[in-house]
Amino acid sequence: MPKPKRSNRAAGGQHKNVQAFSDDDSSIETMSHCSSFSDVASFAEDGTEVDEFAAQEDFEYKLKGLIDLTMDKSAKTRQAALEGLKTGLSSKILYDFISERRMTLTDSIERCLKKGKSEEQQVAAALACLLCCQLGSGIESEEVFRTVAPVLKTIVCDRSANTQARQACATYLGLCCFIATDDVEDLYTTMECMENLFTKQYHSEGGADNCSALHIQALQSWTLLLTICHNSEVKKKLDIHLRKLPRLLACCEVNMRIAAGETLALLFELAREADADFYFEDLEPLTQTLKSLATDCNKHRAKTDRRKQRSVFRDVLRAIEEGDFQPEMIRFGRERMHIDSWVKRLTYGTFKELFGSGMQFHLLTNVFLRSIFELGPPLLLDTATIKAMKVSREERHLNNSAAFKARTKARSKLRDKRVDVGEFF
Template sequence: MPKGKGKKKQKEKTTDDGAGSGAVLMFSGPSQIVDDTDSICSSIPDSVLSDESFDDSADSSSDTELQFQVSEALDNLADKNSRTRMAALNYLNDKLKHKMVGQYIVGRTETLIDTLVRGIKRSQGGERKELLLLASLFPLQFGEDCADITSLLLSVLVPIIMDNSVSPPERSMAISTLTLCTFLLCHDMKLVEDIMHHCESLCSSCKIDLIVSAAIKGWSLLLSILPIHMIPAILTRQTPILTKVLESASDLSLKISSGQALSLLFELTRECNEDLLECEEAEVACAVVQSLASESNRYSGRKERTQQRASFRDFSQAIESGYVPERSIKFGSESLQLDSWARLIQYNVLTELLATGCRTHLMNNGLVRDIFQLGPPVLPYLETKATKIERKLINAASAKWRSQARGKQRDKRCVL
């Protein structure tokens, strides 16, 4: 083939494959179209290119800078670009977990609640899960100042929870958010009971382990704050459902959630009237829990079998004799005693939500301290640094002591 024609074809191929002057490139962000005649960087906002405006540098910055960062993140929750919104959500969730930043959001609570409700309704996937996490963390720092959030979220979250077309992680997160907000803020026991009925419906009808486990955890959390006179009816209604879940469940997390729920239910029943535990439903539940405490299925791993047997031995003793595995959680100069199944379940829910930030909230969050009856926050002891003269005297005394100790150990022989 002649060289000229080959060169011509090669040139035409390059022109077809490359982006011409009028070509359009798709940017990774949603609905972002960038003309290649312009610089890509000049066409994209700084907040989209990187998350530098929401990095952890605020941890070491002054309160003024932190307040500015929080305010900017709140503004960006309503941004049109999804990456900007996600960066703002990640930043706010991280700060609400590990710092007390409620004072920086005072005056904007109504706007934030409205943004959360609209965002949860419209979004989906990862953004919806981050919004649900923010909706869980928000009332933890504001308490009664955002008491309306439960009733507003109820109308949005219940349809999501009951919609089979929504992904299981989103539905389970919605259950956790709704039950936690109700636990923290709701004083209407009728509303609490209605939400518990939704959880019970999922326990008996849903076949997805992740959703059923979240429903049982949320149900247990709300059960821990119910008036004692409501317990007998719940014992009769819910014990067979939890027993059936235990018999059919293959997921260890679901089994443990059900075992904890039964332990709490029997603990509260003993406080109400121990004679109620003589019913047939309680005996069947006790037998199922005992069988799981000694189960040795080969299809599950060794670690999983060990954890199941250890957990269900505790549940079996709790159901039979009211046993509670007491734990002491130390933080700073204080300690938290988990001496009931109610407290243990409440603490587990908070640690799942806050992770490493739980210690900060136990020390400084008034609402969390009220839940566990820890009293007002304890002021940290302020240590004063020794002056230069004091350090000199301490070093001189140490040097003198070392010299004397060495002298006693030496062999002081005279040289003739």
């Protein structure tokens, strides 16, 4: 007897809904694009020969796919595509590729900022900055800035928007303006937008506010933009803010106190550069406040917060009292860069936060970034030399293990009560 045929209809006589392309499928496909960015680097570290031209073509092909996915209906897919593009732009120099697709990328970023939720907006804002960094200072990056700046300002000023999205937009709006704009009006309006945020802390009781993290980002972005202003504008801002900023040192949020202290040190540095005879009338009460913060031992504050605060404010106190700065040296490849001022320190820290692990590569190869830090044109290094400068994972692991063993032996020797005290003298 033949078997009865099964009906293609579900119970109740209704057709089943068949989805040709689901969010999960799209996210898996997108993740496969994003995860493959590390393939070339991993092969290079293992010493396997790689056809660089073919690898570059494959890399750009995957980037094209990610650009297309930024217009997908699925929010998860768009966010994963933005993350992949962010990883790609922060790890390589792609000027030619970006120039050909600048308008498409700009439109995608603008759309994601307008329609996306918090996490998508944060990644899109960072991608806008990376796009400007790839294009460098010029007409192309200025057009990108003028397209995305109104949207970023809207999010920053929107009290109903997610706080983390507002923080990211405040950070990257300031950085985009720093990179791209040549128009003084754009610079001043962006600074005014930031001022409207962090000056609210001046009137807060004890300097505390629910949006203190947003105000910190606004203060840092405003300070970064102040470093490229004309001396006359710097003097105006000093007259307005130098007497009010010390109020933020009483904030209950440690990060706000630190941001205010570093901003004060930078303002004093700019003031002394503009006027060698600069004198601040309220210097004595300010130094007393800084000394108390540099030696703070209040038990109601976390131990890590106290340690971090004391370290920063010792440097701030020296900067304000003596005009001194503790220099740092950054090594990348065969080159060295000296961080010898508060302005340079702030600029380096901002770009390092943007590029992440790709900062050293961009310091080596990015013409625009090198011009900011006055490093000159990039050195002509072949691929073999660049690979030779990289430390393999095994070497890093062995070095870390050796250092850990040395620390453990030294500490155990000091902690061993059976050791004769005379052995150490």
